[in-house]
Amino acid sequence: MSQGNTQSQGAQTTGHVWDDDLQEYNNPLPSWWLWAFYLTIIFSITYWVLYPAWPMGKGFTTGISTITYKNDKGVEKTTHWSTRALLMKDLQDAREMQKPYFDKVAATPFDQIAKSPDLSNFVASAGKVLFSDNCAACHQSGGQGKMAFAPNLTDDDWIYGGTYDKIQATVANGRHGIMPPKGGADLSDVDMDNLANYVLSLSGEPSDSAKAAVGNELFHGKATCFSCHGADGKGNQDIGSANLTDKIWLWADVPGAGSADKKVAAVKAVIASGLNKGVMPAWGGRLSADQIKLLTVYVHDVLGGGSKK
Amino acid sequence: MQAGTESEALFQKRIPIYTRSVKGTFRSFKTAMLLLAFAVYFGLPWLPWARHDAPPQAVLFDMVGRRFFIFDMVFYPQDLISLSLLLFIAAAFLFFVTGLVGRAFCGYFCFQTLWTDAFTFIESWVQGERPARVRLHKQAWNAEKIGKYTLTHALWLLLSFLTAYSFVMYYGYAPELTQRFFSGSLPFVAYFTVLILTLTTYAAAGLAREQVCTYMCPYARFQGVMYEPETLAPYYDFLRGEGTAGRAVPREGSKARDERQAKGIGDCIDCGFCVQVCPAGIDIRKGLQYQCISCGLCVDACNNIMDSVGFPKGLIRYDSEINIESKNPGKPHLDLLRLRTVGYGAMILVMVGALVYNVATRSDIQISIQPVRQPLFVVMSDGDIRNRYQIHVTNKTLEVQKYRISAQGLPAGALDLGEMREVSVRQGKSVMVLANVKLTPDMATKINEVEFVITPLSMPGQAVTKKVRFYAKHEG
Numbered sequence: 001m002s003q004g005n006t007q008s009q010g011a012q013t014t015g016h017v018w019d020d021d022l023q024e025y026n027n028p029l030p031s032w033w034l035w036a037f038y039l040t041i042i043f044s045i046t047y048w049v050l051y052p053a054w055p056m057g058k059g060f061t062t063g064i065s066t067i068t069y070k071n072d073k074g075v076e077k078t079t080h081w082s083t084r085a086l087l088m089k090d091l092q093d094a095r096e097m098q099k100p101y102f103d104k105v106a107a108t109p110f111d112q113i114a115k116s117p118d119l120s121n122f123v124a125s126a127g128k129v130l131f132s133d134n135c136a137a138c139h140q141s142g143g144q145g146k147m148a149f150a151p152n153l154t155d156d157d158w159i160y161g162g163t164y165d166k167i168q169a170t171v172a173n174g175r176h177g178i179m180p181p182k183g184g185a186d187l188s189d190v191d192m193d194n195l196a197n198y199v200l201s202l203s204g205e206p207s208d209s210a211k212a213a214v215g216n217e218l219f220h221g222k223a224t225c226f227s228c229h230g231a232d233g234k235g236n237q238d239i240g241s242a243n244l245t246d247k248i249w250l251w252a253d254v255p256g257a258g259s260a261d262k263k264v265a266a267v268k269a270v271i272a273s274g275l276n277k278g279v280m281p282a283w284g285g286r287l288s289a290d291q292i293k294l295l296t297v298y299v300h301d302v303l304g305g306g307s308k309k
Numbered sequence: 310m311q312a313g314t315e316s317e318a319l320f321q322k323r324i325p326i327y328t329r330s331v332k333g334t335f336r337s338f339k340t341a342m343l344l345l346a347f348a349v350y351f352g353l354p355w356l357p358w359a360r361h362d363a364p365p366q367a368v369l370f371d372m373v374g375r376r377f378f379i380f381d382m383v384f385y386p387q388d389l390i391s392l393s394l395l396l397f398i399a400a401a402f403l404f405f406v407t408g409l410v411g412r413a414f415c416g417y418f419c420f421q422t423l424w425t426d427a428f429t430f431i432e433s434w435v436q437g438e439r440p441a442r443v444r445l446h447k448q449a450w451n452a453e454k455i456g457k458y459t460l461t462h463a464l465w466l467l468l469s470f471l472t473a474y475s476f477v478m479y480y481g482y483a484p485e486l487t488q489r490f491f492s493g494s495l496p497f498v499a500y501f502t503v504l505i506l507t508l509t510t511y512a513a514a515g516l517a518r519e520q521v522c523t524y525m526c527p528y529a530r531f532q533g534v535m536y537e538p539e540t541l542a543p544y545y546d547f548l549r550g551e552g553t554a555g556r557a558v559p560r561e562g563s564k565a566r567d568e569r570q571a572k573g574i575g576d577c578i579d580c581g582f583c584v585q586v587c588p589a590g591i592d593i594r595k596g597l598q599y600q601c602i603s604c605g606l607c608v609d610a611c612n613n614i615m616d617s618v619g620f621p622k623g624l625i626r627y628d629s630e631i632n633i634e635s636k637n638p639g640k641p642h643l644d645l646l647r648l649r650t651v652g653y654g655a656m657i658l659v660m661v662g663a664l665v666y667n668v669a670t671r672s673d674i675q676i677s678i679q680p681v682r683q684p685l686f687v688v689m690s691d692g693d694i695r696n697r698y699q700i701h702v703t704n705k706t707l708e709v710q711k712y713r714i715s716a717q718g719l720p721a722g723a724l725d726l727g728e729m730r731e732v733s734v735r736q737g738k739s740v741m742v743l744a745n746v747k748l749t750p751d752m753a754t755k756i757n758e759v760e761f762v763i764t765p766l767s768m769p770g771q772a773v774t775k776k777v778r779f780y781a782k783h784e785g
Binding site: 030031032033114117121124140141142152154155156157243246247248255302304305 | 734743
């Protein structure tokens with residue numbers, strides 16, 4: 001079997017000669033190779049018959065194999081084989097595999113889900129996908145929110161309430177928080193300065209106690225803050241007014257302000273121009289009731305901020 | 310130069326090989342290996358083994374449950390490292406052996422060799438010894454030829470089917486699978502596997518045979534680089550066999566050894582038996598070739614002939630290139646003390662040690678704790694700082710286990726596990742538990758590590774302790 005220059009003595013060549021003596025061997029192929037090659041030809045012809053293959057003007061040959069799937073609306077469709085239809089079929093299979101779990105979540109009371117390791121693990125993984133697709137754009141991937149934009153869902157402070165029912169209502173119907181602006185005609189700059197000092201004092205932030213005392217009177221009097229935030233400043237979850245006495249800030253970046261002056265300025269800015277941007281869209285029309293329930297449990301249990309009552 | 314000295318064929322026809330059967334040491338060893346390998350391969354799925362919660366089968370690969378039972382050991386996908394170590398050891402051992410005694414794997418242990426051997430046994434049992442098979446091949450199609458060929462191929466297909474069928478038996482409880490197989494209630498993939506393996510076994514061991522080694526097997530082609538001049542392999546002693554005047558068939562005047570030596574004729578009587586017994590169809594007298602699978606059958610054949618003509622044995626023998634080329638050859642011997650063999654040997658020892666340690670210290674429980682990183686920590690409304698952890702508990706025992714999760718070095722009430730203080734996990738499954746750790750800002754400056762303890766309630770001695778960081782501020 002040794003091969004080398006000696007072979008040129010008796011070997012087949014293609015018969016072409018270049019540059020006087022340059023020739024091309026015509027070495028035969030092993031038979032198993034040739035038969036494998038014929039098999040690939042048979043394979044490709046079979047493929048053309050079964051699957052989409054040849055371009056034909058504006059269309060293509062579709063092949064005779066078909067694929068049937070149900071789309072996410074439950075409508076059954078039959079089409080020629082294509083990778084897109086295959087994906088739809090896979091998605092249908094995945095939905096059908098998930099369905100028993102979704103049904104179980106739908107049938108289980110909120111507080112029982114946390115007691116079942118199977119269901120909570122399903123909520124943790126399926127909820128993460130739903131949350132990432134629909135909620136993370138504003139509330140961020142871990143639900144940690146963004147200062148002056150979207151509330152943190154992992155802490156224990158809830159503007160509209162953190163029970164299962166309240167969270168479910170928030171997701172289904174959406175929320176729109178409004179705080180009237182107090183700047184301009186209503187309050188002078190000095191008034192707002194005093195008010196800001198009082199608001200900071202409520203949560204133990206550094207403040208000027210003299211100014212805060214004046215602010216206290218404004219809060220419960222002329223500025224009418226108490227009508228929404230309550231006489232004790234703890235807010236009202238039914239109308240979504242913020243609790244001013246805790247350490248959590250959404251619209252005024254008090255934790256991020258470097259100095260006492262900047263903290264006052266941050267609170268003053270909110271008092272002056274009010275708020276009309278806390279808009280959460282309603283998901284009732286876009287997600288199914290089962291998905292909203294799953295998201296509710298995910299936000300309450302898995303993100304970890306839900307309140308017991 | 311003239312084209313067409315050979316016929317203008319599109320492909321090179323395989324020259325059929327009809328191996329002559331032979332008796333001898335290597336043949337006996339090969340037969341013993343074949344019987345042992347077949348007994349293990351075909352018998353193992355039927356070996357019963359008492360087991361608590363799984364089918365009583367000694368070796369069972371439960372793909373659906375992702376559990377792999379090997380006698381008293383159970384492996385899970387998490388034990389992948391053991392498999393990697395095993396594969397590494399197998400590779401290193403192969404290189405070690407090849408450097409020492411050549412392609413011993415190819416010659417005696419490779420399944421291509423074993424199955425080809427078995428198929429050849431069937432062929433010669435039906436069609437007879439080599440001359441009969443050559444005659445049958447050449448003769449025109451008649452009742453005898455059709456009958457014998459049909460029987461041969463039918464038996465080949467039967468053995469192929471049994472091979473494929475036994476393979477499938479490893480993936481379920483064999484008696485139950487058998488019943489379901491023949492009642493047609495197994496999933497399509499099982500029948501498809503059997504069909505594909507039947508066809509490939511038939512094609513590889515019945516039709517392609519040595520072509521698999523010559524053209525398809527990558528290992529056959531690259532193991533030449535593992536040979537050294539000291540490596541033992543079947544060699545033809547050309548100095549002795551060819552003499553000064555070449556080999557010659559014994560005739561009047563060149564029969565006795567002293568007559569031949571006087572004329573300079575070598576000991577090789579050119580009987581051609583070494584070629585006729587070769588499953589790769591090569592002539593070992595042309596020297597070591599890449600098609601040679603080191604099966605030693607030519608050694609057996611030549612020794613038998615040397616015995617019958619009264620010459621000393623060992624004209625073809627396992628020897629090293631150095632020895633065979635020396636004018637004064639010594640006894641063939643294993644040359645262990647070489648950089649390559651010592652290196653591979655040391656690698657194997659280290660890896661076997663690692664594997665034994667890995668398997669012996671396998672724990673029945675696997676814990677992984679990941680801190681929730683988004684957000685890294687949360688400031689609560691009262692200023693407390695909370696970190697959250699995902700604790701994955703995997704139960705590697707054969708029973709349902711209950712685990713208690715607790716933490717050390719935390720003030721009372723800091724750890725909140727919701728409803729999962731004790732969690733039960735099914736065998737071979739894992740469960741994720743969310744743990745909340747809440748500390749006052751004061752405590753958070755002092756405590757920067759949480760130590761979780763996961764205790765299996767049925768065996769408190771096997772409790773696992775893991776430390777994780779507690780974050781109270783963004784760093785850097």
